[in-house]
Amino acid sequence: xxxxxxxxxxxxxxxxxxxxxxxxxxxxxxxxxxxxxxxxxxxxxxxxxxxxxxxxxxxxxxxxxxxxxxxxxxxxxxxxxxxxxxxxxxxxxxxxxxxxxxxxxxxxxxxxxxxxxxxxxxxxxxxxxxxxxxxxxxxxxxxxxxxxxxxxxxxxxxxxxxxxxxxxxxxxxxxxxxxxxxxxxxxxxxxxxxxxxxxxxxxxxxxxxxxxxxxxxxxxxxxxxxxxxxxxxxxxxxxxxxxxxxxxxxxxxxxxxxxxxxxxxxxxxxxxxxxxxxxxxxxxxxxxxxxxxxxxxxxxxxxxxxxxxxxxxxxxxxxxxxxxxxxxxxxxxxxxxxxxxxxxxxxxxxxxxxxxxxxxxxxxxxxxxxxxxxxxxxxxxxxxxxxxxxxxxxxxxxxxxxxxxxxxxxxxxxxxxxxxxxxxxxxxxxxxxxxxxxxxxxxxxxxxxxxxxxxxxxxxxxxxxxxxxxxxxxxxxxxxxxxxxxxxxxxxxxxxxxxxxxxxxxxxxxxxxxxxxxxxxxxxxxxxxxxxxxxxxxxxxxxxxxxxxxxxxxxxxxxxxxxxxxxxxxxxxxxxxxxxxxxxxxxxxxxxxxxxxxxxxxxxxxxxxxxxxxxxxxxxxxxxxxxxxxxxxxxxxxxxxxxxxxxxxxxxxxxxxxxxxxxxxxxxxxxxxx
Numbered sequence: 150x151x152x153x154x155x156x157x158x159x160x161x162x163x164x165x166x167x168x169x170x171x172x173x174x175x176x177x178x179x180x181x182x183x184x185x186x187x188x189x190x191x192x193x194x195x196x197x198x199x200x201x202x203x204x205x206x207x208x209x210x211x212x213x214x215x216x217x218x219x220x221x222x223x224x225x226x227x228x229x230x231x232x233x234x235x236x237x238x239x240x241x242x243x244x245x246x247x248x249x250x251x252x253x254x255x256x257x258x259x260x261x262x263x264x265x266x267x268x269x270x271x272x273x274x275x276x277x278x279x280x281x282x283x284x285x286x287x288x289x290x291x292x293x294x295x296x297x298x299x300x301x302x303x304x305x306x307x308x309x310x311x312x313x314x315x316x317x318x319x320x321x322x323x324x325x326x327x328x329x330x331x332x333x334x335x336x337x338x339x340x341x342x343x344x345x346x347x348x349x350x351x352x353x354x355x356x357x358x359x360x361x362x363x364x365x366x367x368x369x370x371x372x373x374x375x376x377x378x379x380x381x382x383x384x385x386x387x388x389x390x391x392x393x394x395x396x397x398x399x400x401x402x403x404x405x406x407x408x409x410x411x412x413x414x415x416x417x418x419x420x421x422x423x424x425x426x427x428x429x430x431x432x433x434x435x436x437x438x439x440x441x442x443x444x445x446x447x448x449x450x451x452x453x454x455x456x457x458x459x460x461x462x463x464x465x466x467x468x469x470x471x472x473x474x475x476x477x478x479x480x481x482x483x484x485x486x487x488x489x490x491x492x493x494x495x496x497x498x499x500x501x502x503x504x505x506x507x508x509x510x511x512x513x514x515x516x517x518x519x520x521x522x523x524x525x526x527x528x529x530x531x532x533x534x535x536x537x538x539x540x541x542x543x544x545x546x547x548x549x550x551x552x553x554x555x556x557x558x559x560x561x562x563x564x565x566x567x568x569x570x571x572x573x574x575x576x577x578x579x580x581x582x583x584x585x586x587x588x589x590x591x592x593x594x595x596x597x598x599x600x601x602x603x604x605x606x607x608x609x610x611x612x613x614x615x616x617x618x619x620x621x622x623x624x625x626x627x628x629x630x631x632x633x634x635x636x637x638x639x640x641x642x643x644x645x646x647x648x649x650x651x652x653x654x655x656x657x658x659x660x661x662x663x664x665x666x667x668x669x670x671x672x673x674x675x676x677x678x679x680x681x682x683x684x685x686x687x688x689x690x691x692x693x694x695x696x697x698x699x700x701x702x703x704x705x706x707x708x709x710x711x712x713x714x715x716x717x718x719x720x721x722x723x724x725x726x727x728x729x730x731x732x733x734x735x736x737x738x739x740x741x742x743x744x745x746x747x748x749x750x751x752x753x754x755x756x757x758x759x760x761x762x763x764x765x766x767x768x769x770x771x772x773x774x775x776x777x778x779x780x781x782x783x784x785x786x787x788x789x790x791x792x793x794x795x796x797x798x799x800x801x802x803x804x805x806x807x808x809x810x811x812x813x814x815x816x817x818x819x820x821x822x823x
Contacts, residue, residue: 171242183240238265290315291308291309329716332691350448354593372439374438388597415464438485445479453488455490459484534589535622538584577594581620584620595617603679791811
């Protein structure tokens with residue numbers, strides 16, 4: 150038997166669409182059994198709506214609940230936390246659909262749906278994700294509108310329009326609250342890195358690791374400069390330094406007696422000597438000011454041009470001039486940096502640091518050691534030896550390639566004297582080994598080089614395929630000097646970027662090439678990137694500091710009293726504007742559908758020369774039409790009979806179908822009045 154507040158049939162498609170849309174992000178990142186569970190629930194619900202399946206009993210619902218909870222625990226190893234909690238509430242949201250009978254059940258389902266919508270932003274906060282969440286909210290609100298009509302009073306499509314109006318009415322208040330309410334750390338600052346893949350440069354480097362990144366077009370970070378953008382060849386985005394080599398893999402290392410207080414500076418407390426020396430040497434040097442928006446990487450290291458001095462807010466500066474976040478970057482992370490150019494870092498090497506930067510495995514690469522010894526006998530000056538090594542790389546038949554062959558067990562000799570085909574990590578690694586074998590302290594630097602400019606937003610887009618590795622050597626009187634052996638072999642790599650260098654060499658295309666580089670699609674990609682960048686800068690980057698800066702320009706001193714008065718004033722203006730719109734639209738909108746239909750016919754006849762049509766009755770109007778256009782007598786009589794039948798029917802309002810028929814008859818009548 151039907152329940153008293155049974156959900157109308159025209160609202161169920163919106164509920165089903167809302168459940169599918171809201172669950173989709175979780176289904177894409179969750180276990181596969183959740184997809185099967187949702188499909189089974191929707192199938193069962195469809196059979197129930199057609200009275201081909203019964204409402205699940207209590208024990209079936211209990212078993213489904215226990216199975217869902219158990220599945221979440223087995224899949225995630227826990228029931229709490231962002232990933233497991235989101236998966237659990239999404240599945241329970243879908244299960245609630247099986248219990249839907251009356252309006253109260255629909256209220257509960259829709260309220261849970263609004264909450265699940267918010268959980269989507271825990272994992273992604275991009276502009277297009279925001280638009281998707283808005284779509285989910287629209288579907289939920291359309292469902293909320295639909296459950297307040299019975300089956301004879303509404304049609305499914307009109308719910309969407311009313312839902313859009315409701316959401317648009319909420320936009321001004323949402324904007325005011327967003328701008329004025331004191332900014333607190335958002336919910337999506339919760340760390341969600343469990344089980345998620347780490348992206349970008351690793352804290353170790355072995356042959357093939359950097360070239361594997363070139364297969365990805367994913368965004369690493371975006372950069373916007375305050376003024377001019379550095380030339381392409383100067384865009385070395387420093388990330389990590391690798392000082393320890395085990396014969397195949399490079400890794401980070403520091404002298405044993407270097408504690409965190411000697412290695413890192415967070416901007417608080419007394420600056421260490423190396424940081425004060427850096428500021429002193431950089432005082433009169435040119436610099437670049439820029440903002441970086443780092444994409445989620447689940448790692449702590451950040452990227453900046455050489456010799457960075459950051460605004461210390463959630464990050465620290467390391468002694469080897471790379472930036473480190475205080476927490477893994479699990480969401481888009483914005484930071485500002487000033488990078489100085491041409492700063493001599495001639496800090497003397499301590500004995501233990503020199504030993505680390507000269508260390509090599511006891512065994513391996515004998516031919517490389519012999520070549521380095523030969524250079525040392527020929528060149529006593531370290532700078533001359535470095536130049537000779539770069540000339541050797543440039544003159545020998547080395548080839549820069551994205552698909553280097555296997556080098557064998559001895560990665561250095563195998564590359565330098567056998568294959569001679571490699572990516573940047575091969576050149577940087579072998580060059581540092583040669584320098585150390587020649588007695589010159591050296592290390593490998595990992596990061597990115599280049600970046601594609603977006604002319605619409607005047608910002609740079611650095612992708613994973615821009616990953617690069619280069620070297621640094623320590624020279625007496627000059628300190629650490631940047632050296633890129635890849636540039637000696639393929640100078641177009643640092644002048645044109647990876648895409649340009651591979652194109653000149655006839656190599657395979659990068660991800661995103663081909664159809665994605667067609668002018669129209671490329672333009673659309675740039676527009677999409679611009680929208681994403683503006684969203685990251687203006688909305689997600691609107692933190693407490695930027696809020697205070699913006700409000701200070703309008704209010705002067707930002708005090709709780711002034712902020713409260715501004716909130717109250719804007720709220721009153723919004724209420725007044727809403728009231729004016731509502732009262733202004735009351736007159737014409739209060740007319741019944743039949744009255745509006747009659748007015749449309751009268752306006753159409755007025756355009757054809759019939760004056761005062763709105764003051765006539767339906768019978769008088771049709772008589773005047775018949776006298777003026779005899780051919781229109783039959784369509785006029787048909788319209789009048791349908792109009793009077795609907796106008797004088799008892800108890801119920803005209804149905805949607807009857808109004809649609811009357812509308813067709815009106816159009817047919819107006820066509821005959823010629």
